[in-house]
Amino acid sequence: MPEMPDLLAAGLMLLVLFIGGWMSFKMRFPDVIVYLLIGIVVSSWLADSHLLYFAGEVGIVLLFFMLGMEFPVRQLMHVATKVFRAGILDIILSFGVTVGITLAFGLGWLEALIIGGVTYATSSSITAKMLENSKRMANPESEFILGLLIFEDLFAPVLVAVLVSMTVGSGVTIGTLGWTFVQIIILVAGAVLLGIFVFRKLRSFVDRYMDEDFFLLFVFGIALTYGGIALYLNLSEVLGAFLAGIILAEVKRSDVLEGLVVRFRDLLLPMFFVYFGTTIEVGEGVPMIPMLLVLLFWSVAAKIIVGFAGGKLYGLSSKVALRAGLSLTQRGEFSIIIAALATGTLRTFSSIFILLSALAGVYLFQKAPELATSIYGKKRDKKIV
Numbered sequence: 001m002p003e004m005p006d007l008l009a010a011g012l013m014l015l016v017l018f019i020g021g022w023m024s025f026k027m028r029f030p031d032v033i034v035y036l037l038i039g040i041v042v043s044s045w046l047a048d049s050h051l052l053y054f055a056g057e058v059g060i061v062l063l064f065f066m067l068g069m070e071f072p073v074r075q076l077m078h079v080a081t082k083v084f085r086a087g088i089l090d091i092i093l094s095f096g097v098t099v100g101i102t103l104a105f106g107l108g109w110l111e112a113l114i115i116g117g118v119t120y121a122t123s124s125s126i127t128a129k130m131l132e133n134s135k136r137m138a139n140p141e142s143e144f145i146l147g148l149l150i151f152e153d154l155f156a157p158v159l160v161a162v163l164v165s166m167t168v169g170s171g172v173t174i175g176t177l178g179w180t181f182v183q184i185i186i187l188v189a190g191a192v193l194l195g196i197f198v199f200r201k202l203r204s205f206v207d208r209y210m211d212e213d214f215f216l217l218f219v220f221g222i223a224l225t226y227g228g229i230a231l232y233l234n235l236s237e238v239l240g241a242f243l244a245g246i247i248l249a250e251v252k253r254s255d256v257l258e259g260l261v262v263r264f265r266d267l268l269l270p271m272f273f274v275y276f277g278t279t280i281e282v283g284e285g286v287p288m289i290p291m292l293l294v295l296l297f298w299s300v301a302a303k304i305i306v307g308f309a310g311g312k313l314y315g316l317s318s319k320v321a322l323r324a325g326l327s328l329t330q331r332g333e334f335s336i337i338i339a340a341l342a343t344g345t346l347r348t349f350s351s352i353f354i355l356l357s358a359l360a361g362v363y364l365f366q367k368a369p370e371l372a373t374s375i376y377g378k379k380r381d382k383k384i385v
Contacts (some may be wrong), residue, residue, distance in 0.1 A: 007049055013052070016042075019271045031133070032126050033362055034268050036355070041278015046278050053166060057223070060125050060333070061241040062265035065223040067128055067146060067255040068245020076246055079147040086144070086310025087151035093118040093302040095159070101298060105291045110345045114342050117159050119299045119357075123332020124238055125272060126358060130327070130365050141324035144314045148306075148328070153239045154184055156334045163341055182324050183233040191226070191243035195250035206251050216260055223261075239335070272333075279336050280351045287345045296356060300364070305326040319376035323369045326368035328363020331381030 024031040039046075046052050071079065098119045102112035127149060129135050209215045223244045223366050230240025248257055286292065307325020308318075316324065331354050339350035364371075 035273035036277040039274040043278040056275040059268030061227040064241040065245045068242040072249040083147035090306045117338035118335045121334040199250040203267040323368045323372040331357040
């Protein structure tokens, strides 16, 4: 039997995703979870599909590119300063305490650090998608949530670099850590300087050509190039794409530019979640169940504490801060990257944790407004400062 052409496979995948999206819409069930489950089902056929991986990668780049366009440089600096203390608390609870729990269950330091890495970062892609789908992007907590996600995207590459060094046996040195920090600083500083000194002066250029067909190539080129530079520096393309959005935000035409990108994002982003699903290994049973249950409980509790305490430090009311904490519990793409460093039972354990965390996290995200209102009543949402 001849091999299925890529064009036919892509068409069938889009139709399957359409059916899944339509069913999730009718059932009022998160389409993100449907796409993840589709990925698990088709993993035996598509686990090594470069086309699926690349399409999903472009989709996630466009998602964070659009998010970045909501944050001009001045606003980003303000958010980064306010979210710093919450970010440190996140590292201590979500990573540090998890490592301690894993050691208490008798695993070694390397295994504990890998599991700590898996449980650390909230899924930026799932969270951003849910914020948009639920029409909560304009809520007071969204700025805090996105700021904390970006903090995690800055810390996670450092964590990945450390774990890679440990798993390949080269060890962690001050030099490797220092170089990773330097690369992050270069990437961020480059975006700030380009935005302020170059793109602020391009407003008339953008106004003149934004309605032309070829202008879309300029916008996509900025997004993919800066995301690609981040990958070239062994950082996250999510971070690079967000910074590319910040660069273009300085043009002060975000609404129009987002309109150019949104349809392409909607086409390609589901591919990321399908690919995400193909990487989850669930065929070998559930190992280390007691530790899995403890870590699931703690991973949820830690993010709620970070969201509530960090949100209060950020200036949110108690109700809004609780809503933020309940919206941060799902793990995702960085967890998958770190889980890939594990082998055997540990990789299976990590994959099952990620899947269960994503399911529980999406449920808590949906219920967050209702739960916060049930505890604090229907007081008007606001920031304290």
